[in-house]
Amino acid sequence: MGTYDANIAKINIVNYFRKCGLTIDAFANIIGISDRWFKSVSSLKNDYVFDVDTVIKAASFFSVEFRKFTSSTCVPPDNLRELLQKKHAKNLEFSKALNDTPSLPFIIDNILIHDANFLNEPELELKHIKAIIRTYYPKINFSNLSITIQNSGFIKHWPHPTKKNTNLYAKK
Template sequence: MKHFDANLTRENIFKCISYSGLTDENFANIIGISLRKFQYIKAKKFEFTIKDIEKACTFFKIPFDKITTTSIVLLNNYRESLLDYHIDKLEFKKILQDKPSISFAIEFILIHDSSFLDIKLEIKNIKAILDKYGYSYTSSSLTNELKKSKFINFEPHPLKKGTFIYSKK
């Protein structure tokens, strides 16, 4: 058996969360911890327990020895494969059918949409693109995530004071 690597395990779990589109709150509920504890784990103030990791492995359909010892590779359709896997588990099915996290919508939807390629758009235009997919987010939340995203460039609008325009990196 390979050596358990806590840092690699953390990276793998957060990668699974990202690729599945789960919000922090949904993931905390899935593994049965408080949102506050999850935020401490995210901030590296606490670690996942073995029980937390086992629950994550069950949800993410990844063996314990793989998530704890090997850097995992996930496909862009990971959310859909999880939905297929959990089709008979109502509580998980609902979470995966609900609106995904904003970071998921940016990374897996927005930057691949033909309306966003090679063009600079205002937040209202980006909201319209995501609305096509049934994902409605507040402008302020979307703006915050766009500015943090490693996939997005943003700059002040050349004509409108206090407005930003966004483009794919």
């Protein structure tokens, strides 16, 4: 293993965070920083990095060896959320956060793109995507759904040919 690299640690924390399905608020609370600071640091476009104590907490939460987490880029397992739910089942704070409705980016990138109703349609409007997601999470709040979908690396979007201010969506 190599030496401590704060930028690799940052990349790993961001990648694992995206795969665990927690909201920014919940994850920031778990690793002991403000959600605002997490948003600032987690942007891969700037030079901010996490301090060592925060990296230690994140590595521990994700069950990844600290040295590995800080010296090489790690690939989070596809079932990371389920693994974390089992690992932290007895920790009330972590368990609650992991059993709440996952973040919208997680739902889009890990559930929606595998849903048969989504995959069987050549194009869907936002209202149809909402209906699909509500079959999994009936009480979900859809703040910024269209922006979140457009930021997904798995879904393409284009303007509706006849409806103004409406997009169509499909899996890439």
